[in-house]
Amino acid sequence: MFVLEYKLRGKKSQFLAIDEAIRTVQFVRNKCLRFWEDSKGIGQKDIYKHVTALRKEFSFVKDLNSTACQQACERTWTAILKFYTNCKNNVPGKKGYPKYSKRTRSVEFKKSGWKLNRDTKRITFTDGKNIGELKLIGSRDLYYFQEWQIQRVRIVRRADGYFVQLMLKLDPRDITPQLEPTKKCVAIDVGLKYFYCDSNGQTVECPKYYRKSEKRLNKLNRRKSRKFRKGQKQSHNYIKARKKYAKRHLKVSRQREELAKEKALRLIQSNDLVAYEDLKVKNLVRNKKLAKSINDAAWSQLRKWIEYFGLKYGRLTVAVPPHYTTSDCPSCGKRVKKSLSTRSHVCDCGIPVLDRDYAASLNILKKATIGHIGSWSNEILDLNAWGDSTSILTRERPAVERRVASPRAFRVGSNACKGKLSQ
Numbered sequence: 148m149f150v151l152e153y154k155l156r157g158k159k160s161q162f163l164a165i166d167e168a169i170r171t172v173q174f175v176r177n178k179c180l181r182f183w184e185d186s187k188g189i190g191q192k193d194i195y196k197h198v199t200a201l202r203k204e205f206s207f208v209k210d211l212n213s214t215a216c217q218q219a220c221e222r223t224w225t226a227i228l229k230f231y232t233n234c235k236n237n238v239p240g241k242k243g244y245p246k247y248s249k250r251t252r253s254v255e256f257k258k259s260g261w262k263l264n265r266d267t268k269r270i271t272f273t274d275g276k277n278i279g280e281l282k283l284i285g286s287r288d289l290y291y292f293q294e295w296q297i298q299r300v301r302i303v304r305r306a307d308g309y310f311v312q313l314m315l316k317l318d319p320r321d322i323t324p325q326l327e328p329t330k331k332c333v334a335i336d337v338g339l340k341y342f343y344c345d346s347n348g349q350t351v352e353c354p355k356y357y358r359k360s361e362k363r364l365n366k367l368n369r370r371k372s373r374k375f376r377k378g379q380k381q382s383h384n385y386i387k388a389r390k391k392y393a394k395r396h397l398k399v400s401r402q403r404e405e406l407a408k409e410k411a412l413r414l415i416q417s418n419d420l421v422a423y424e425d426l427k428v429k430n431l432v433r434n435k436k437l438a439k440s441i442n443d444a445a446w447s448q449l450r451k452w453i454e455y456f457g458l459k460y461g462r463l464t465v466a467v468p469p470h471y472t473t474s475d476c477p478s479c480g481k482r483v484k485k486s487l488s489t490r491s492h493v494c495d496c497g498i499p500v501l502d503r504d505y506a507a508s509l510n511i512l513k514k515a516t517i518g519h520i521g522s523w524s525n526e527i528l529d530l531n532a533w534g535d536s537t538s539i540l541t542r543e544r545p546a547v548e549r550r551v552a553s554p555r556a557f558r559v560g561s562n563a564c565k566g567k568l569s570q
């Protein structure tokens with residue numbers, strides 16, 4: 148799935164109509180969830196039937212396009228299924244019991260309910276919510292794909308406006324000129340002191356966008372809280388302050404995403420193989436002292452984009468297990484224990500004193516190429532040999548497990564889909 152995103156321009160009344168549609172989606176979702184909770188042992192079909200009943204009962208649900216209704220119901224069902232699977236597999240920790248949504252921000256249409264005019268760059272929504280015709284703002288050309296390739300159309304509300312996402316059935320490799328082999332490979336070690344350090348000894352500074360904006364964010368947050376009225380309808384000024392606060396957060400997250408995208412693209416373009424640690428960021432974030440810094444460092448975003456560009460440009464991306472990458476000696480393999488504050492790697496095997504992160508990246512590179520020794524460089528040149536697999540998970544054993552990459556961004560309906568994959 149390939150996502151094209153445009154900002155929408157329209158009248159205030161049109162945006163109010165979009166809000167109404169989004170509210171209806173939330174209503175349908177929550178009604179479906181309640182139906183599931185109230186009745187025992189129901190399946191997907193029963194929920195679909197329930198939606199049909201809802202459409203008969205409430206006229207505002209009937210006004211919403213039927214595929215958008217269906218989509219809302221499908222989302223609920225996905226959440227329920229995920230909960231069931233987690234319970235079945237006995238996933239440690241919380242099982243993800245489906246929640247009632249309070250702040251739905253999007254409405255998704257399938258193949259009907261909208262009409263795209265590619266000449267004038269306008270989209271018209273034709274269901275009973277009277278959204279009407281909206282102009283698409285964005286530089287991306289609408290002519291390099293066929294109309295049938297549009298699988299879904301989604302309207303998203305953000306702090307700074309309304310956006311439309313066209314989800315295309317399109318392989319990014321088909322529209323990308325393949326790059327010449329560079330015969331270089333690189334490993335990166337992400338850190339908190341640096342954004343990452345690569346195996347060529349180069350470091351990229353951590354921009355710390357959140358830390359830099361924290362003061363301003365806190366100020367805006369205080370201003371918002373001061374205007375909050377408990378138990379009453381919120382004032383106009385409160386809503387304004389809330390919007391400002393949300394906009395600032397949006398800015399920080401966009402800055403972060405842009406940096407990750409830019410660095411990932413550069414890494415992929417100048418190397419045939421990019422190796423990185425297979426970090427479980429979710430678990431690391433549980434460390435409360437480091438959580439803010441780790442989230443601010445955007446490791447997962449970097450990985451997501453490396454995997455995406457790797458697929459797009461036909462480069463190899465390898466995730467290695469993160470164990471002992473910081474402690475092992477890249478030269479002799481001896482385990483040298485370090486605390487978090489030890490910044491350098493010293494070993495008695497005669498290797499010069501290395502920076503800690505640099506040593507780690509050398510280890511990652513070593514792990515990534517284990518089992519390929521002597522052959523991996525040939526395989527890189529013959530990229531077709533890998534077929535679809537762009538992310539290989541190496542084990543400690545020489546055996547290499549190949550895994551078809553499914554960067555989260557490509558899965559329909561996942562959160563990552565909201566990320567703009569239009570680079």
Ligand SMILES: [Zn+2]
Pocket residue numbers: 476477478479480481494495496497498
């Ligand atoms: Zn050593």
